[in-house]
Amino acid sequence: MEIQQKNVVIATTAAMVILTAFGLIMLRRRNKKIKSSTVVDGNTDKLKTLVLEDMKPPTEWKQVGQISGLRIYPLKSGRQVNLTKADTTEFGLKEICRKGTLPLRDRVFVVYREENKKFVSGRDYSKMLKITVNSMGNDSVEFSFDKERIIVKVPQDGEQDNIDMRKENIRTIDCGDELSSWISKILLGKNEGLRVGYWPDVRRDVSQVYKDQLEVYKNMSNEFTGAYSDLSSFLIVNQSSVDDLNTKIGDVKNYVTVDNFRANIIVSGAPPYAEDEWKWIKIGDKAVFKPYKPCTRYRQFTDKDQRRLEGESPVMGLYIGLYTKGLIKLGDPVFVGSS
Ligand SMILES: *[C@@H]1O[C@H](CO)[C@@H](O)[C@H](O)[C@H]1NC(C)=O
Numbered sequence: 001m002e003i004q005q006k007n008v009v010i011a012t013t014a015a016m017v018i019l020t021a022f023g024l025i026m027l028r029r030r031n032k033k034i035k036s037s038t039v040v041d042g043n044t045d046k047l048k049t050l051v052l053e054d055m056k057p058p059t060e061w062k063q064v065g066q067i068s069g070l071r072i073y074p075l076k077s078g079r080q081v082n083l084t085k086a087d088t089t090e091f092g093l094k095e096i097c098r099k100g101t102l103p104l105r106d107r108v109f110v111v112y113r114e115e116n117k118k119f120v121s122g123r124d125y126s127k128m129l130k131i132t133v134n135s136m137g138n139d140s141v142e143f144s145f146d147k148e149r150i151i152v153k154v155p156q157d158g159e160q161d162n163i164d165m166r167k168e169n170i171r172t173i174d175c176g177d178e179l180s181s182w183i184s185k186i187l188l189g190k191n192e193g194l195r196v197g198y199w200p201d202v203r204r205d206v207s208q209v210y211k212d213q214l215e216v217y218k219n220m221s222n223e224f225t226g227a228y229s230d231l232s233s234f235l236i237v238n239q240s241s242v243d244d245l246n247t248k249i250g251d252v253k254n255y256v257t258v259d260n261f262r263a264n265i266i267v268s269g270a271p272p273y274a275e276d277e278w279k280w281i282k283i284g285d286k287a288v289f290k291p292y293k294p295c296t297r298y299r300q301f302t303d304k305d306q307r308r309l310e311g312e313s314p315v316m317g318l319y320i321g322l323y324t325k326g327l328i329k330l331g332d333p334v335f336v337g338s339s
C-alpha cells in the first residue's frame, strides 16, 4: 500500500540517533529463531534496525479471530492469487504446490521503465491489476491479460540491475526481451519501454532511506522487508475494520472491500481496529509475527510523532514481520499477545 512519505529528518535528532543505535547494539541477543542478516556498521547515516534476536514474544496468547483470506500478488500491482494454505518465508507468503512446480511468492515480479528504471504500478497503468501470473512447471510462469498470454522461464541468475522504488534502489534480475515487449504492448501499446524484473532473494536495506520511519516505529526491522512490497513482507487486515469503515462511508456505491487494501492475510472475528493493540500475532500453532507499523490509509493518528510522519493519512491494517516460520491456512485461529 502506498505509504505517504514525509521527510521529517531533523538535524537536531542526529545525536539521539547515534545514542539509539549505540543502545541497540548493546542490547542482549537472545532467542535466535531466524538468522539475522542485518549489518551493523559505524555509519551514523544508517540507523541500526532491530534484529529478531532482540525481540521476545509472549508466552500467553488470546484468540481474537480466524484466517478468512490468504492472498499473494506475484506481480506487484498485478492480480491477486487466492490461497487456501501458505508457507511463511522471511520475504512474505509463498504458495504450497505440487512437488516439481515452482511456487508463486508475493510481489517477486515488478514492472519498470527501461529509460530510468523507475518501477510502475496500478496507479500508472490500471490494466496491471488484471495481469495474472500462473506457475507452469518447475521453472516457468505464464503472464496473461485477457486473451493475451506468454510463458517465460524465470531467470535464476543473470545480470542484476537496480530499480528505483520510491526512496530505495532495489536489485532485480531482468526477465528478458520477450516479456519486456509483451508487457509494453499491453500497457503502452508499443513494443518497448517497459521491462519486467524478478526478485534475486536479497535483503533490502531500509536503515538509511527510511530513517524517519525507523525513528517512530521502533519495532520496524530490515528483516521485515519483503520482495517488491512497499515496506513489509506481510500486511494483515481485519475484515471487521473494513466493515466498520463501510458504515462510515454510508453510500453503498462507495463501499470498499478487503481486496482494496491488497493485504496478504485477512482476519475475521476481531473487533474494529483492534489491530492497533496487537503487539504480537500467532497464527495456527506455530507461525509468529511481530506487528510494527500501521498501514496508512483511512484513519487518523493520535500519536504526535506518528502524525508528524504520516500526516493525515488514515490507517487500515498492520505491517507485520515474520518471527517464527510455520504453515498457515484458511480457518486457522489467530492469537494476539503482548510483551
Ligand atoms: C479471490 O477471492 C475473493 C473473495 O474472497 C474473490 O472476490 C476474488 O474474485 C478471488 N480472486 C481470484 C483471482 O480468484
Ligand SMILES: *[C@@H]1O[C@H](CO)[C@@H](O)[C@H](O)[C@H]1NC(C)=O
Residues within 6 Å of the ligand: 138, 139
Ligand atoms: C526442471 O525440470 C527439468 C526436467 O523436467 C530439469 O531438466 C530441470 O533441471 C528442472 N529445473 C529446475 C530449476 O528444477
Ligand SMILES: *[C@@H]1O[C@H](CO)[C@@H](O)[C@H](O)[C@H]1NC(C)=O
Residues within 6 Å of the ligand: 056, 216, 217, 218, 219, 279, 292, 338, 339
Ligand atoms: C514495540 O513492541 C513492544 C512489544 O514487543 C511494544 O511494547 C512497544 O510499544 C512497541 N513499540 C512501538 C514503537 O510500537
Ligand SMILES: *[C@H]1O[C@H](CO)[C@@H](O)[C@H](O)[C@H]1NC(C)=O
Residues within 6 Å of the ligand: 064, 065, 066, 237, 238, 239, 240, 241, 266, 267, 268, 269, 270, 271, 272, 273, 274
Ligand atoms: C475484528 O475484530 C472484531 C472484534 O473482535 C471481531 O469481532 C471481528 O471478528 C474481527 N474481525 C476479523 C475479521 O477478525
